[in-house]
Amino acid sequence: MLLALSAGLAASAALRAMAAPIVPPLDLDIPICRGGLRRVAEVPQRDALTPEAADADFLEKMGLLEGHLIVGRRLLEAGQARLAVPHFGHPIRELYTWLEPRLASRRVPGFERELEVMEAWAEGGNAGTDGRFGEAWTSLAPKLTRAKRAVDPQRLASARFMLGHVAMMVYDVASDYGESIERGRIVNVVEYHDSMGFLAYATQTVAEQQAAGRAPAEWVEAAGVLEELRRLAYAELLPPGRLPTSVSSVRSRSDRIQAIAARVQA
Template sequence: MSNYSFEKRKIWLSVGTALIATSMTATSADGLGAFESVSAPATMISVSTATLNEGEGGEGEGGEGEGLAQTDLSSDNAAYLARLGLIRGHLWVGIKLYQEGHIAMAKTHMKHPKDELYAGLEPVFEARGVEGFAKQLAALAAAVNQEQGDEAVDNAYSELLDAIDSSARVETMSAKEALISISQMIRTAADEYAIGVKKGSIVNVHEYQDAYGFTEIAIERLERLTTEQKEGAAEDIERTKQLLLELRALWPKVNPDGYVDGDAASLYGAAARIELMALN
């Protein structure tokens, strides 16, 4: 492996601060090494690093595949917020597609309690003393998939957002935890964008859209930080905001036609810079 490739992988891995207690061998066949299987409590959630090869071997949202590490979402606030942010990102882009009349596409982004991103969260919610949002998630999926109409979809989405907010309790987290969660979400958006866009061509519109949703929710999370959370981190929060707003140029439309002038490198770079700000 070239020194450049190794350094690039180190930068990408640094963004995943939720990946704890892992063992890597940089000289293995894929440069990532193998993670040993260990017994883990019910609140341990797998997080994928396999997308360093542009999605080969798994997805950055925690999909099954090689390069998995584990983090305890019951105690890791940043990773917990990132996981809920990914769920919200899927929903955000699904609703946007629905509002623009792309009903079939919207259905593919509707999450259900049995889906991958929600699976395994129940013991985490129990450990954190929150109710979760399985009922509301199922209600929105049903409203969209069964085409129950705009009012039903809007009401279900509003109730779901309230339930997610109640479970997230972002206002109780530190600015550092919020920023790290944002860096993790943007890193995952980069993984998805790298799968969806190749040399300006849309090769997987679903992944392109996922990346859009994750980035928009990251922006929203940043804008909702409280005055207390911003104290002592105002400069880094403002710099993060500017980085995120610049990323919007990567998505000219939610369902684009033709060439897209964007590259995942912008997302990877932003994710690394945001994490470094948070850690400092």
């Protein structure tokens, strides 16, 4: 009877585990956005890249960092400080380490201090985004804008180049979405939120390009692709109990935006 009871309790625990997402501990040792950071390590030295490739690479890493911050802020606003911590901590120690010398070479100010303040805010379990966090966010916003504007202005004004950037960001969405899955379920909530943040950054970028009035039809189409993906895979802040869609389905959206970019002349 005791054996049967033990077996029943074990089965019940297993069912509960299957029904709910795994919440990672605060002292995570695994690298965040593993796919993106692996690409950071593999990319050739900047002087081995063409100027256009170097700009695309720099802008992608800025997008990865900003995507972390966007989803981290959303988690704080939802009272999920514990889940927000990695999205402020790992950008400092991994993405920012790569970005810092490139910011200097492009003669734009760094922003490590703001990232440290926001990480400390989340680590302190603070709810909301006011106080020191709000001050750091306000200070950081123009620095992020200035850093992105360090890319060649002609490329920033090119719908083809910027659509390619958005397509790359959606490829990163698919990479980290894939990292979140094991045996057909989302088990790594941090990686899932990475991918959500990268999609939010891509959506923000599309909105900015639409406001600028460049290639309006193509940007409207791209916005539709991103909204379709958001509804499909990221309808709620926390992941669902069942896998909402396949990795190949997410990656296909990157291909669709790349195809839109290929139709644009400049």
